[in-house]
Amino acid sequence: MLHTLLQAGSAPPTSPSVPTSPGPPPPPTPAILPPDQATIWAEQVFQLMLSSSDQLLHVTLYQWLIENKYIDKLLNIKTAHIEDFLKRGAVQHPETLAMFDLLWKYYEKTSQYVPAARILAKLADRHSTELSLSGRVQYLSRAIMCVKSSEGGSANRAAGELLHHLEEKMEVARVQLQVLEAVSGKPEAEGQVGRLNSDLLDITTLYQDWAEPYQLWECKLAILQCAGHPDQPLVNTIWTNIIEQQENSTNQNKVLALSNKMETLGRQYANSSKYFPLELIVRQLEVVSCRERGEAGWVPSCLQTTGVSLPRLLDVYNRLYTTKDSIWLTLGDSLHILKVLCSLLQLFATDPSLVSPGERRQFMVVCQDAVSTYLGELYQKQTQETSGLVARFRDIQAKLDRM
16 A cells, blocks of 8 residues: 555656547546645555554565665654664675665764764775775765764764774775776786775785785885885885886876876875975986976976975075086086076076065075075086076076065
């Protein structure tokens, strides 16, 4: 009866039809209920069943609602039996996700956010080939949202501990997503990719079984940061390989490819010197730039977009210049770093607002001293190329003096 009434209530209203014969319209068919009336009667039957004390009737009704996909109607039920039914179903069918999904949704619907979060966390953690890694991440995200919505939120000690645990899980899961994306196109990893979907792995396993064997350099860096393990020699090796790999990945515009890659990674790591060795990165990028005859100044401009300040860049480039590394002569441009310094100083001389007001006066003095040093060394070389640089540095010097 309930099924018939619910179907009738959801049926679209019938449109007027052309009569088959002249005369008054035929009386309505008694067997066909108007949808509005069917909906009212269906609700009355439904409430009558819910008011019954017969537990078996409740179980039968809940099961029928699930089988016929009236999930919203099931989750809106407020009886003493519904929670026990859902918990018992989850225990009796631990191999399926359906009852667990209904249970956390019921808890969320009734504002029992911490129990909902615990079930969501278990779902994210369970071994299953039916659930993808992105699905696990969605469960974790929902669990975190539930804990934050709970009464007292993270201020509640138990909820605070759960939230901390979930957020740590989420960090590792995001790294796992990165690993999955990195190995998905590798034929040698094809038979192993299923492992990354069927379980949430720990950070050590991700490094030892995936990042290291498949030489996933960006994933290695993400794992080190996630684990809070700033092994400086290893971090330096990783960045060297990231830059070399990106340089070798294209025969077209290597500078553009590197610039895009550095902007992406820089936004993620530039705020932490432990995982963003600026001096090493600058030198590696400038070696490529010099070799490819890239435009002077693209490296500092790129790094500025990631949040590296102008004073920090000038300090790094000045130290790179004073080491007098022979590599620039080997690459065919002994003045390469001076050209970049000129471009960098020109930026500040043209637009002093690039440096914060609190640092500006001190930075201007540093720039003036640097320009005087560079001019002194250029005067000793006297070539056509150095003459052009001298003129540019003098122009910068004049602008700085007028500030």
